[in-house]
Amino acid sequence: MCVDGSMVRLHSYRQFGFLMLLCQSKRHFGFAEIDRSFRNDVLNGFSIRPRAIPARWQYDRRGSGLFDAITTLPEYYLTRSERSILSKAASEIAALTGFGRAVVEFGSGSSAKTPTLLSAVNPSAYVPIDICTDFLWRSIEQLSKTFPDLSIYPVEGDFTGELRLPAAIQSMPQLGFFPGSTIGNFVVPAAVDLLRSMAATLGQGSMLLIGIDRLKSVDVLLPAYDDAQGITAAFNLNLLHRINSELRGSVPVDAFRHLVRWNDAEERIEMHLEAACDVRFAVEGRPFSMAKGETIHTKNSLKYGPRDASVLLRAGGWAPIADWTDDKGLFSVILAKEGAAQLAP
């Protein structure tokens, strides 16, 4: 086993117990950076107008558990659609990528879709990257049972920041995996920057398999983000609980409600937390107030037509080579290779 900064190579499932201890001890050191960014983003987010807090902070342990529950909701078609595409296209994907690449997954969460890809492409290594440490380690435990011979190098951290991939995979051809339409949680300029930094991180000759949710009727989109059981509402409101517990907050969570809007000009779902009455609270000793009806913008989920998705990838330094959709055309999975396509004169 080797430990290199935030990366740990997992040679066998037997070492998992020791890894959990290591991970816990690392929390006291490496996590200071994440804690500091959370604090800065929240204090800044409550101070700017309109108020907004980046979506990545929704994924603490409880938030990630609630997101997993969202993926099974009847209204949340995204996960079902993408899984069906991946299962059907698995052998075509493998034929195009070849075997033995290192699979690098951005925002791996519970890695629920990963086994389908790993079984198809027979990777030389797997690198799950996630900001939510609890889920990262739990999913590795599961995966290492299913793929006992696979070298797994988890990376804990923010994939929008500077990423150091494990030295051991640097000489291997790489396949980026970015499922779930997480790219939709970034506004277009940020999405382009992220795709470019992925291309730089994965390097020449790499490929990217990305899931992107398609534009569709608002009648389908709104319930997917405002489900009848209120799981998405609990997921959104959990951000306020997290602020209270991690940042000495006194936000009156019961005074907020989950609000979902379709922004037609930007072709995106927006999630907000709306104050149901005038509120005053403090975070890290700083006082804030919000008037009834004011909102905190907590997430965007951009939707793309097939052509726009292709343009986005090209702008981000990836040339699409194949794409697949589900029976209803709700979602798309695109395989792209690193390097912008040559433009005709």
Ligand code: SAH
């Ligand atoms: N890939 C899974 C999970 C998608 S949810 C799926 O397709 O279902 C988004 C995941 O990305 C969460 O696990 C969240 O913790 C992670 N995430 C979000 N923003 C991140 C960031 N900036 N850096 C690292 N991980 C991030």
Ligand code: AVI
């Ligand atoms: C991960 N991401 C693409 C999800 C989405 O659909 O925007 C996050 C989500 N949040 C609430 N519901 C789903």
